[in-house]
Amino acid sequence: MSEALKGFDPKSIYDEASRDYEDAARDFWQYISLRTVERLGVRAGERVLDVPCGSGASLVLAAERVSPGGTVVGIDYAEQMVVIAREKALSAGLANVELSVADMTTLDSNQEPFDAVVCSLGLFFADDMPGLLRSLCDLLRPGGRIGVAVFGELVFDPMRQVFVETVAELAPGLEVLQPWRRTEDLSVLRGVFEAAGIADVDIVTDDDRLPLRSPDDWWRIIMGSGFRRTIAALDDSTAGELRKRCDACIAENAIDHIVSRTHYAVAGAKT
Ligand SMILES: C[S@@+](CC[C@H](N)C(=O)[O-])C[C@H]1O[C@@H](n2cnc3c(N)ncnc32)[C@H](O)[C@@H]1O
Secondary structure, three states, rough: OOOOOOOOHHHHHHHHHHHHHHHHHHHHHHHHHHHHHHHHHHOOOEEEEEEOOOOOHHHHHHHHHHHOEEEEEEEEEOHHHHHHHHHHHHHHHOOOOOEEEEHHOOOOOOOOEEEEEEOOOOOHOOOHHHHHHHHHOEEEEEEEEEEEEEEOOOOOOHHHHHHHHHHOOOOOOOOOOOOHHOOHHHHHHHHHHHHHOOOOOOEEEEHHHHHHHHHHHHHHHHHHHOHHHHHOOOOOHHHHHHHHHHHHHHHHOOEEEEEEEEEEEEEEEEO
């Protein structure tokens, strides 16, 4: 088990969350991977790697952008996420997508080079983050570029704090594991690029206000995201009480939106 992730196991969590992930992503974080593709300026004829591709939102957009003539390779190690990504590519009628279940930290370095790599909400799951960046950059052709998106200091706030504080009250001793916090600080993110030997990186930070239409929306986020790991660690009655208190907080304070901050980094291949 990874020491950096303190027992958070992305493969099993996202496998289990996959359908809920797909449902909540559409309203609450899919824009992040789509913006990463936009910011990379993916264009017709290119060969693109999307890793980890999750349930395939950016994969589908990239596959449309590289047509005609280009291909997109999507990789994730949660099988059920790859199943959903494959369904999406098929229903979009895309024949230029290759998907596989594999570990992004051990990719074959002897493959046809890529013009662009999309890495949305995945970097912080690698034990060795500079090592992952270095290995992904090594897959680029000269002139190729990589786009990395990570959450900043705000993630679904203020409800995230409410969730964390309520877990602390109901289950003292249970830590809400949040691997995405490893790269929330801009200076840390820059440091990861530097340690990977990538000096020239452009980072843009966006804050997004996301409508919360009802307390149920908050629970869709919890069950579809990495916060699901906390629910899995609680007994049913404590999880029920946690939900009740989150619902009450949303209703009493008339919370109608949450805010997330995202850092988007784009860098060129090492020359
Ligand atoms: C938060 S999701 C992001 C997915 C997608 N890029 C997006 O923006 O929606 C994180 C994904 O990383 C995958 N993942 C984490 N570590 C991985 C690894 N070492 N190899 C492959 N996939 C990994 C998980 O299975 C999960 O699907």
